[in-house]
Amino acid sequence: MKEISVISGKGGTGKTSLVASFAAFAENKVLADCDVDAADLYLVVQPETIYQESFSGGGKAEIQEDQCTDCGLCLQQCRFDAISYPPSQNGEPAQIPWVNPIFCEGCRLCARICPVEAIAFEPAESGLCYISKTPYGPMVHARLGIAQGNSGKLVSLVREKAKAIAEKESRDYIIVDGPPGVGCPVIASITGSDLVLIVSEPTLSGRHDMLRAAELTAHFQIPTLLCINKWDIHPETADRIEREARQLGILPAGRIGYDPSVTKAQIHKTSVASYPDSPAKKEMHQVWENVIKTLNKSETG
C-alpha cells in the first residue's frame, strides 16, 4: 500500500481538482482530505457519510465564577492572552476574569496554578472526522470547528483512519489532498508518505511557494514530483519552475493546460475526469500514470 500526498505550497493551484480526477483514475484506493481547514474534496465526490466521530484537539480552560476570588494570577501567567475581563452588558468590565475559548491554547497552566482551583479544564470538541462512501471508494475527511486550532492533530487522525481502511480492505493507494503552506498541518500531511506531488502554477508566487514546499519535502526526505497547472498562462515561468525543481532533484510529472472545463466540472459537482473530451482530463491522467511509475520504480530500485 502506497500513500501519495498532493500539496501545493500556494493555495488555489487546482490541487483538489487534480485529486478529484485521481480519484477517478486510480484503482483500489482510499481518499483522505487532509485540507481540514478548507475541506473541499467532498463537494465533488458525492460522499455518503457512514461513520462520524468528534475530535478533540485538546482541552480548554473555564473559570468557575462562583469559586474565583479574582486574584489575577491566571491573567498574568497565560502566555496566549486568552484571559481578560470582558465588558458586561452595562459596559463596565466584568468582576471576574474569563477565558476566551478562541484564544485558549489548552496548555492548562492556569488550571494548575489557580490557588483556589477555580479553573476547570475539559477536553473540547474541535472538529468532526468522517468516513464516507463515494463512487470512487472510501473517503476519510474532516471538518475543523470554526476558529479551532490544532489542525495538525486532526490531519493525523484523518490519515490514521485512511490507513486503517486501506489495510483492512487491502487497498493499493491512499491519495491525500493536503493543505496549503508549509506549517503544521502540511507537516502532519506528508511525514511518512511514500511520495509527495507538488502542484504549482506558472507565476512568481507559485514559484516562490513551490521552492518552499520543495525545501520542506527535502527536510523530511520524501520523494517528490512536480506538476504545473495552467502552465500555458506563462510558459516561460513554467519552464523556469521545472528547471529549478530539477536542480532540487524533483522531476516533473506533467503539465496541465488552462481548461475551463475544470471549473465547469466543479460547478457540476464532479471532476474533470467525467469530461471525456477535455484536454485537462488527458493531461491529469498522464500525471497520474507518472506518479504510479515513480512509485513502482522506488519499489524495485
Add this chain to the structure above:
Amino acid sequence: MKKRFNIAIASGKGGTGKTTVAVNLAVVLADLGKCVQYLDCDVEEPNGHIFLKPDITSRSAVTVSIPEVNEEKCNGCGVCASICEYKAIAVIKDKVLIFPELCHSCGACSLLCPEDALVEVDNEVGELETGESQGIRFAQGRLNIGQIAAPAVIKAVKEAAQDCDIVILDCPPGTSCNVIEAVKDADLVILVTEPTPFGLNDLYLAVEMTKALAKPFGVIINRYDIGDDEVINYCNRENIDIFMKIPDDRRIAEAYARGDLVIKSNEWLNELFASLWDRIRIYLEKVSADHNGDFEKRKTEAGT
C-alpha cells in the same frame, strides 16, 4: 501613538487573489496620500514582496522560548513531562528530553518544575524583515522550514507595524490558529473569494470565523464571471456587503504571473481599486452608525 486602522485581507480558500487585493489596495491608498503599512502575515508563503519589491532595511530572527534543563538541579522527578499538554517533554531513565518542534512555549514546565531546573531559552522559528516600498512601510515574516510556530512569527510581524494611518494585513488562507492570530486585531476584515463551489464553501467558513471574532467585514469576489451565482446569492441572503467584483481578465493573470501590480498597467483597475476604498468608507459609516463612538473615532483618525 495614533491609533492605526487595521484592515485584514483574508480568505478561507487559498489562491483567490488575497495578495493581489492587499498589495494593490496598499498602493492605491498610498497614492491617495495616506501613510500605509503593509504586513505580510502569510508567513508560511509570503508573496507580497514579489509585487511590492521593497528595499529591506532590517532583518531579525523571530524566536520563541523553549525550556532547557539544568542537569545539576534536575532530579528526574518527571513533573514537567506529566504537565506538558503537548507531549513536548519526556523523562526517560531520569533524563529529560525536550522536543522543541512540539513545544507551544506555554511556560508551564519551567514555572512548575519543583527543583527550578528548567530555564527558558530562545529558539529561532522564523525571520522578520522590514523595509519600504514606494512610500509604503513594509514588513514580512517567514516561518523557517520544518517549524510550526507560525502564530509567533505573525505576532512579530504585527508588532513591527509603525505609526501610520492604515495597516493592511495580508493574512494566511484558511480559518485556523494562524488566521486568527492575523485577524484578531483587525478593525475591518475583507474576505476574498471566487464564485465556485470551493470558493463558496471556504467563504462560508471564513464568514463564520469572522463572526466568531465579532469583526465587521465585507467580501470581494475575484474572477466573478468564471463560475455561478451562488456566492452572490449567499451574500445577499446573509446581508453581507460585496465591496468589489474583479472580472476574470487575462491582463490581470499575466501581470500577477510576472509579479507586477495590476493597477499600474491598467488604468481601469486603478479606478476599480480607488472605488474599493470608497465602498469601504461607505461601509464603515454604516457600521459606525450602529456602533458607539470608539469605532467612529478610529475611523476619523484613519482619515476616512
